[in-house]
Amino acid sequence: MRRRISMLAGVAALGLTLAACGGGGETPAEDSNAQDASGNVGVFTWWADGSEKAGLDALVKVFGTDYPDVTFDNLAVAGGAGSQAKSVLAAQLKAGNPPDSFQAHAGAELQDYIDADQLEDLSSFYTDNDLTAQFPADLVDRLTVDGKIYSVPSNIHRANVVWANVEVLKKAGIDPEKPAEDLEGWFADMDKIKATGTIPLAVAGSWTQVQLFENILLASLGAEGYNGLWDGSTDWKGAEVTDAIKAYEKALSYTNTDRDSLSDWAPATQLVQDGAAAYNVMGDWAEAKFAQDGDKPGVDYVYFPTPGTEGVFDFLADSFTLPKGAPNPAGAKAWLTTIGSAEGQAAFNKVKGSIPANTTAKTDDFSEYQKSAIADFGQDTIVSSLAHGAAVPVAWLNDLSTAVSKFGGDKDIDTLQSSLGDIGEKFAK
Structure with missing residues (x-):
């Protein structure tokens, strides 16, 4: 099956003062x-x-x-x-x-x-x-x-993966082996978890919220609609995107209140490992953390595509x-x-x-997870991750991230959608 990977060419940018970082000479x-x-x-x-x-x-x-x-x-x-x-x-x-x-x-x-x-x-x-x-x-x-x-x-890597604590799910009466099929069902499960006094969905600040947002967009719009956001064929100001933003707002309502104080992904994943939270939407670098910390798949944690994205591989x-x-x-x-x-x-x-x-x-x-990812990559529809630079250039991502971060505080759906529409019109080709 021909894989469909939405990429232009590798790589982002990072930094540090790089004095004398290499040891070569003048050879071109x-x-x-x-x-x-x-x-x-x-x-x-x-x-x-x-x-x-x-x-x-x-x-x-x-x-x-x-x-x-x-x-x-x-x-x-x-x-x-x-x-x-x-x-x-x-x-x-x-x-x-x-x-x-x-x-x-x-x-x-x-x-x-x-x-x-x-x-x-x-x-x-x-x-x-x-x-x-x-x-x-x-x-x-x-x-x-x-x-x-x-x-x-x-x-x-795959960006549309949910990692879940087995014990927390069982305590809420949720079968760890039968994840919800769509966002509506997933939110219903989170209501059950919330009733037990446990955080339903762990997230951190900055880019992890953008990754959660991209997962909600993908689940709401489907692969074709999601891809259309980057080439202009999906209207950022349309009703489907409005519904997706409303779903994202609801997802945020289930998250930890200290999310903005967690600067990176690992503390949010740790909440799931510790049983303080049920779910974490994170790329499969989380699999390495679970393994390194001695957690066992099927026993301590389970994983599945973000509900509503089954059959799609969110690539980076x-x-x-x-x-x-x-x-x-x-x-x-x-x-x-x-x-x-x-x-x-x-x-x-x-x-x-x-x-x-x-x-x-x-x-x-x-690992068992990695073998499943190899199989899925070979058969799923491939889309490009927003939060991890596969879908859009740096300037677009930066503007979008600012808008999503602001929404985390004011929850103004109209303002977010208007901002996303203006950003899309500025960058989409």
Whole structure:
């Protein structure tokens, strides 16, 4: 089945002051080869803590075996989805002070950097490493912009997943193995949970609320209507979007009152693990946290697509680039070689909770969830995540995030919808 992945090209932006982050010389990127790599390679990510850091560590271990003469410099900056890092990286790139490689989300986020001529073309790198034969053809197509490829995806994540505490559901009289089929049924289950005195739905601040909003949009509009929001074929000011915003307002009514004080995703997921909340809508990096903390699927927690989104895979991917002016382009290409390899992707994704973009990676020992995600990715309708940069460029996401955050306080449906409509008209093509 031909996969439908709505992507323009990888990656977002992150940041830190990047003085002397690489160890290369003056060799131009196009003349640099991974086999000649030495010195230090500075790699910028937001995988600074917890299960995400564990995934990075697993990848760095493979890199160290692949390239023992190259020293990995970890330039990680904390903040889920790169929320604390992107603006700083943008400034560093503009100032001509890039790292050797940086993490970002595959998709429309990268377009701003392509337009600014800040990234090297990796098309020949794909050819040299036979990546076009190892990655899904549609994925390569969507990574290609004007005949060129600018990033190497390290994984495939799913953003429309609900994680639920088994004991909390049973206490409320809800069968953990039979999730609601739509939002109406899910809200009815949350009413039951609320009656027990437990928080029905855990969420944090900033981007996690945008991710919840995108899930409600997807459940309310369906894949076609959701996709239409990004190309202008769905009217942001139409009645269907009004209904979706009302559903989002209701979803927020079930959430923890301290949501805006939780700066990242992990504390919200922890509420579910601790039994303080029933549900958390989160990407499948949460699977890695459950596993790292010793929780057992089916016993301690269950997972399922956000009600109303069964058969749809809300896609995002972490991807890596070679910025123009990288201090050590040969070292960067060595890093990208490990990123794209079957061995690197197997080691990284097993720990990260995601699934490999490289179809030759061995996944026999992956978790039950990951195997289900591999199957779903192969058969579901694929849409692009809003909160994680696959669907829209950075400027659009920033404006939309501001509007959604404001709504969390004032609950003004008309104002939010009007703002979203104006933003859509400004950016949609």
